[in-house]
Each structure stands twice: as structure tokens, then as C-alpha cells.
Amino acid sequence: MNILAHIGRAVLTLMQEVGSVALFLKDGLLQGLTPKIYVRQILDQMLKIGYFSLPVVGLTAFFTGGALALQIYLGSSRFNAESLVASIVALGITRELGPVLAGLMVAGRVGASIAAELGTMRVTEQIDALVTLATNPFKYLVGPRIIAAVVTLPILVAIGDTIGIMGGYIVGTRSLGFNSYAYLRNTADFLELDDVTSGLIKAAVFGFIIAVMGCYHGFNSKGGAAGVGRATTNAVVSAAILILAANFALTSLLFSE
Amino acid sequence: MAEAHILLDGVRKSFGSKHVLNGVKLAVPKGHSLVVIGGSGTGKSVMLKCILGILQPDSGTIRVAGENVVGLSGKARDDYLQRFGMLFQGAALFDSLPVWENVAFGLIQGRNMARAKARDIAIEKLGQVGLGPEVGQLYPAELSGGMQKRVGLARAIAADPEIIFFDEPTTGLDPIMADVINNLIVDCVKRLGATTISITHDMASARKIADDIAMIFRGEIIWQGPAKTIDASGNPYVDQFIHGRAEGPIQMDVLKP
Ligand SMILES: Nc1ncnc2c1ncn2[C@@H]1O[C@H](COP(=O)(O)OP(=O)(O)O)[C@@H](O)[C@H]1O
Ligand SMILES: [Mg+2]
Numbered sequence: 001m002n003i004l005a006h007i008g009r010a011v012l013t014l015m016q017e018v019g020s021v022a023l024f025l026k027d028g029l030l031q032g033l034t035p036k037i038y039v040r041q042i043l044d045q046m047l048k049i050g051y052f053s054l055p056v057v058g059l060t061a062f063f064t065g066g067a068l069a070l071q072i073y074l075g076s077s078r079f080n081a082e083s084l085v086a087s088i089v090a091l092g093i094t095r096e097l098g099p100v101l102a103g104l105m106v107a108g109r110v111g112a113s114i115a116a117e118l119g120t121m122r123v124t125e126q127i128d129a130l131v132t133l134a135t136n137p138f139k140y141l142v143g144p145r146i147i148a149a150v151v152t153l154p155i156l157v158a159i160g161d162t163i164g165i166m167g168g169y170i171v172g173t174r175s176l177g178f179n180s181y182a183y184l185r186n187t188a189d190f191l192e193l194d195d196v197t198s199g200l201i202k203a204a205v206f207g208f209i210i211a212v213m214g215c216y217h218g219f220n221s222k223g224g225a226a227g228v229g230r231a232t233t234n235a236v237v238s239a240a241i242l243i244l245a246a247n248f249a250l251t252s253l254l255f256s257e
Numbered sequence: 258m259a260e261a262h263i264l265l266d267g268v269r270k271s272f273g274s275k276h277v278l279n280g281v282k283l284a285v286p287k288g289h290s291l292v293v294i295g296g297s298g299t300g301k302s303v304m305l306k307c308i309l310g311i312l313q314p315d316s317g318t319i320r321v322a323g324e325n326v327v328g329l330s331g332k333a334r335d336d337y338l339q340r341f342g343m344l345f346q347g348a349a350l351f352d353s354l355p356v357w358e359n360v361a362f363g364l365i366q367g368r369n370m371a372r373a374k375a376r377d378i379a380i381e382k383l384g385q386v387g388l389g390p391e392v393g394q395l396y397p398a399e400l401s402g403g404m405q406k407r408v409g410l411a412r413a414i415a416a417d418p419e420i421i422f423f424d425e426p427t428t429g430l431d432p433i434m435a436d437v438i439n440n441l442i443v444d445c446v447k448r449l450g451a452t453t454i455s456i457t458h459d460m461a462s463a464r465k466i467a468d469d470i471a472m473i474f475r476g477e478i479i480w481q482g483p484a485k486t487i488d489a490s491g492n493p494y495v496d497q498f499i500h501g502r503a504e505g506p507i508q509m510d511v512l513k514p
Contacts, residue, residue, distance in 0.1 A: 038366075117353075125349040128311050133412075134338040134367035 024216045031136055032143030041144035049110045049145070049211075050152025054159065056109055057102045061160035064097050065089060065167025073176050085178070086186035089168035094195045098161045100247050103206030106153065107239040111214040114145055115235035118218025119228035127219070142219075146211040153207030154200040161199065198254045205250060206243050213239040260323050262287040262452045263308065263420065268317035269476075270303055277303050279476035280317065285469070290446055290453045292463040292484070294498060295473035296507070301456040302346060304473070305422050308454075309341060310334060321420070339367060342413035342421040342451075346428065348405040350397035350412070357383070357393030360411045368416065382411040385448075386441050403434040407441065414445050421446065423455040427462045439465045460499050472498060474507065 068089050076084045118141060121127050130137045165187060172178040214235045221231035261284035270278040277300040285291045295301055306312040308319055310329060319327050321337070329337050350359050358365070360382055361375035370378075380390045386407040397405060406426060413421055423442060427435035439462050446453050446466075455466050463470055467484040472495050480492045487499060497505030 121351075124347055125345045126351055128306065128309075129343070129345055129349040129351070131311055132309055132338055132341055132343040133363040134335045135362070136335075140366070 020220070021212075021216055024219065025212060027138050028142045028146060028212060028215065031138035032146060034139075036139055038140055038144055041140060042147050045144045045148035046152050048113075049106070049148045049207075050156055053106050053109055053152075053156055056105050057156050057160045058163050060101050060105050061093070061098060061164035062167040064101055065093055065164035065169075066171040068092055068097070068164075069168035069171040069176065073172075082176075082178075083186065085172055085176070086168070086183045087190035089172075090165055090187045090191045091195055093164040093168070094161050094191065094199045096199075096247075096251070098164055099157050099199045099202040099206060100243065102153070102157045102160045102203065103210070103243045103247075104240055106149075106156070106207075107210045107213075107243060108236055110149070111210045111235045111239045112232045114211065114214025115218040115221070115232045116228055118215055119221035119231040122219060122221050123224055123227060137219075142211075142215045145215055146208060149207035149211035150204050151207075153203040153210075157199060157203035158196075161196065198250075201254070202247060202250050205246055209242045209246060210239045213242065260320070261285055262289075262322060263454070264318075264320040265304075265308070266318045268304070268307060268319060269315045270300070270307055270312060271315055277476055278307070278314070281473070281476065281478055283471060283478055283481070285452055285454060287452055288450055290455065290466055290468045292455045292457060292467035292470050293473055294456075294458055294460070294463055294470060296458065296498070296509075299473050300476045301473055302424055305343070305424060305454065305456065309338065309343065309422070335367070339363075339416065340419050342416065342418035344406070344409045344413045344421070344423045344426055346424040348397070348402075348409035350405060350408055352397045354396075355393065356388075356395050356397065356400070356408050359397065359408060360393075360415050362412065363416045379411070379415065382415050383408070385414070385445065386411045387437070403430050403438070406430065406438055410438070410441060410445065414449065417449055419449075419451055421449075421451045421453045423453065423457075423466075425456055425458075427457060427459050432461075435459065435462060436465075438462075442466055458498075460501075 069085055072085050072088045073082060076082050076088075118127070121141075127137050127141070130140060169180075169183055169187075172183050173180045217231040217235040217238070221227045263283070263285040265281050265283040268278055268281040269276070281304055283291075293301055293304070303312060307314045308321075308326075310326065314327060318325060321340075326337055350356075351362065354362070357376055357379040360379035361370075361372070364370040364375040364378060365372055376393075380393055383390065383393060388404065388407055388411070392400075392404070392408075397408065400408065410426070413423075426438050426442060430438065442453075442455070443466060457463050464484060469481060470484050470487050471478050471481040472492075473479070474494055480490055480495050482490060487495065490496065493506050497507050503509070
């Protein structure tokens with residue numbers, strides 16, 4: 001009996017959470033993404049979300065590209081198919097690892113900071129103060145973060161893709177003994193525009209998830225510093241899980257075309 | 258007789274099973290200064306937030322200048338909020354913005370005033386609360402509690418509102434700074450001719466600011482009258498509160514040693 005009660009409670013809590021996220025999403029889209037548009041806030045957030053995430057995303061992509069080249073070399077040499085290294089690195093990075101890893105890294109970095117900032121603004125009544133100054137917090141805080149994340153994540157991923165492929169190239173030519181010209185040829189011949197755009201579409205979706213989860217948990221935090229800490233953790237964990245789930249859904253969708 | 262500027266009748270508000278406001282009835286004539294006294298956690302801040310529409314009352318009427326204001330939305334709500342200034346309990350300054358931009362926020366964002374002009378007004382308002390122009394460049398985190406309250410006061414009066422709320426303006430300040438704030442409030446209110454509701458449990462402050470005093474207990478207004486008559490209220494709850502006695506009809510939930 002006890003077990004059933006536990007399961008029931010967990011399901012109810014989950015449903016309640018889904019419902020309140022949906023309501024938040026409605027306000028975030030209908031109020032946050034309609035005029036008045038705060039251009040200054042959007043630019044500010046693009047700088048914080050996009051530009052300052054460059055080092056993290058770049059390093060992640062570089063090392064992943066390098067490791068990928070090593071692994072594929074190891075696997076493909078068993079079938080005497082080493083020539084596949086360049087093409088599979090390019091494919092794996094652009095279609096899958098580039099957007100997913102960038103999404104997860106940015107979820108940790110940006111999702112957390114959005115939740116912490118808005119959470120602090122909530123518990124110190126700064127969000128209430130915005131309202132009394134006739135400023136809609138969905139337009140001033142939520143909208144700009146969603147727009148900035150959706151716009152900058154694909155740019156970040158495009159840069160990350162380039163760096164990741166470069167990581168594979170460096171490992172391939174320096175330690176696996178590939179000919180530099182042949183490696184680049186292989187990459188260029190094999191890679192199609194679809195591979196890149198499918199990754200960028202994923203990135204935009206991940207950006208949306210990160211911003212919405214950060215804002216949602218920040219907005220709903222209560223109970224002082226501990227509450228803000230909880231909101232930060234929940235923002236990162238929920239964004240990470242949703243990114244992985246959305247990645248699976250999008251891959252199936254884009255794959256079946 | 259004309260209707261009071263601010264009128265509450267039967268206002269109720271609960272959070273879950275917690276009943277915070279149990280039918281608040283209050284009237285503030287135009288240009289009057291009402292001070293609401295009452296213990297911590299009795300719903301004073303919640304009452305102000307209901308009037309501002311930050312919280313929705315569960316039932317009851319709230320009328321400002323003869324018009325129902327419960328459930329306003331969109332433009333009507335923005336226009337309504339333009340008439341208010343609010344000093345929050347913890348000042349609630351935006352810590353990402355410098356002091357002058359905090360003060361000018363309602364002018365720039367709410368009223369679309371040019372930044373340069375809003376800045377001049379902000380510096381002037383800072384002067385009215387005894388802060389020099391150089392303070393405008395600082396960030397809220399660099400200010401003492403008393404200075405933060407003064408900046409909050411400058412922000413509340415920046416747009417020359419017709420109604421101002423002060424939520425515990427002197428709590429947490431030393432007695433001298435508290436009196437400075439009291440004088441500033443009296444000055445500002447006189448200059449603007451505004452209708453005000455102030456919340457406090459500091460009787461010295463209440464006597465200085467108030468035309469009328471109301472006492473809230475268990476979510477209801479149990480006494481309201483001219484400030485001069487408070488010492489002869491004949492109400493045992495009021496007597497206990499203004500003399501700060503532990504013994505009396507108001508019982509705190511404290512375990513006896
Ligand atoms: N948003 C909220 N959600 C749940 N409970 C709240 C909320 N705001 C206030 N309360 C509760 O309402 C009661 C009154 O709060 P408040 O009006 O802030 O008291 P005070 O009279 O000290 O200003 C408190 O017990 C508080 O916990
Ligand atoms: Mg309060």
C-alpha cells in the first residue's frame with residue numbers, strides 16, 4: 001500500500017510540475033515574446049549566454065573531436081577502414097556530439113546562472129518591484145533570455161563544430177599519421193549541409209529549453225538562499241534531462257526524413 | 258461625501274490552508290497618510306501586494322479613486338501601476354543596475370523617457386533624499402542599509418506618484434537614521450500631496466508619519482482612528498501593541514521555559 005501511495009504522490013507532483021511549466025511557458029511566449037521588446041536586455045543576455053560560453057564550448061568540442069578520432073581509428077582499424085575516421089568525426093560532431101555537449105555545458109553554465117539571478121530577484125522582491133514600476137517581468141526578464149539563448153546556441157554550436165573537427169584533424173594528422181590533405185578532403189566530401197543544419201536546429205531547441213528551465217525555476221523559487229540553491233540545481237538537472245530527451249526525439253524526427 | 262481614495266472591503270487572501278487576510282476593511286481619504294501597525298507575519302505586506310495587484314485577493318473589493326482595481330490586466334494595469342510608488346521592506350533595488358538607473362527605472366522603462374533626461378531627474382530625486390550625485394554611479398551592493406532605503410525612497414517618488422506605499426521603512430535602521438527616513442517621508446509626501454499607506458511596527462515612526470493609524474491582527478483591521486487618539490483607543494490589543502508588552506490579549510506562540 002505504502003508503495004502505491006508513494007508512486008501516486010510522485011505522479012501527482014510530476015503532473016503538477018508539468019502543468020505549472022506549461023502555464024509559465026504560455027506567459028513566457030505570449031507576454032515575453034511580444035512587444036514591448038527590450039533590445040538592450042537582449043544584447044546583454046546574448047553577451048552573457050553566448051559570448052562568455054565560447055571558451056567552455058570550444059574546449060569541450062576540441063577534446064571531444066580528438067577523442068572521437070582516436071576511438072574511431074581504433075574501431076575502424078579492425079576492419080581496415082581507417083579512411084572512415086575523418087568522415088565519422090565530422091558526422092558525429094555536427095549531428096550529435098556538437099549540439100548535445102554544447103547544450104549540456106551551457107545548461108550547466110547559463111541555466112544555473114539564470115536560475116540563480118532570477119531566484120535572487122524573486123526572494124528579494126526585485127521582481128515585485130519591477131511590476132510596481134509598470135514593467136512586465138516576462139517581457140523584461142524572460143523574453144530576452146529566451147531570444148538570446150535560441151539565437152546564440154546555434155552560433156556557439158557552429159563554432160564548436162568547427163573546433164571539434166579541427167580537434168579530430170589535429171589528432172588524425174599528428175598522432176594517427178593521416179595525410180593532412182586527404183583528411184580534409186574526406187571531411188569536405190562526406191559532410192552535407194543537412195548534417196550541419198540538423199545540429200543547428202537541435203541547438204536552437206536546446207537553447208530554448210535552457211532559458212525556459214532557468215527562468216521557470218528562478219521565478220518560482222522561494223524561501224531565501226536555500227530556495228535559490230534548490231532552484232539552481234533543479235534548473236540544471238531538468239534542462240539536462242530535457243535536452244537529452246529532446247535530442248532523441250529530434251534525431252528520430254530528422255532521421256526519418 | 259466623496260469616496261475614499263483607497264478603499265478595501267472584505268478582502269481575503271489565503272495561501273493553501275493558511276488564511277492571511279480575513280476580510281480586511283480599510284479606507285484612506287485623498288492626501289491622507291495612513292499607518293498600519295501590527296505584528297510580524299500578520300499579513301501587512303500581503304495587503305499592500307493585493308492593492309498593487311502583485312497578489313490576487315481571493316475575494317473582496319479594492320477600489321482606488323472610485324474604480325474597481327482587482328484583476329486588471331494589460332494596458333489598464335500598467336496605467337494603474339503608474340500612479341503608485343512603493344518602497345519595499347528590503348528596498349528591493351535592482352542589483353545589476355547602478356543607483357541612478359534604479360531611481361530612473363520607472364521613467365525609462367515604464368514611461369519611455371530619454372535616458373539623459375531620466376538621469377537628471379534621478380539625480381534630483383537622490384538630492385531630495387540627501388544623497389549626492391556621486392552616489393548615482395555606485396551599485397546597490399556598495400551601499401549601507403540606510404542608504405539603500407533612501408535610494409528605494411527616491412525610486413518610489415521618482416515619477417511623482419499620487420499614491421505611495423512604504424513597507425517597514427525604518428526596520429533594521431538605527432534610531433537616528435530611522436528618524437531621518439521618517440522626516441524624508443513626511444517631506445516627500447507633503448511636497449507631492451500623495452495619499453500614503455505605511456507599514457511599521459515602530460511606534461515612534463508611526464506617530465511621526467501618520468494622520469490615521471490602523472491596527473491589523475489575525476488578518477483583520479481591529480482598530481482605525483486618528484493618530485492623536487491612539488493612546489486613548491480603549492482597545493486592549495492596541496494598548497498592548499503600542500506599549501510593547503508581552504502580557505495581554507495578543508499571545509505569541511512562545512514556549513514558556
Ligand atoms: N507568496 C506567498 N506564498 C505563501 N505564503 C505567503 C506568501 N506571502 C506571504 N505569505 C505568508 O503570509 C503571512 C503574512 O506575510 P506578510 O504579509 O509578509 O507579513 P508581514 O505582516 O510581516 O508583512 C506570512 O506567514 C507568510 O509566510
Ligand atoms: Mg512585511
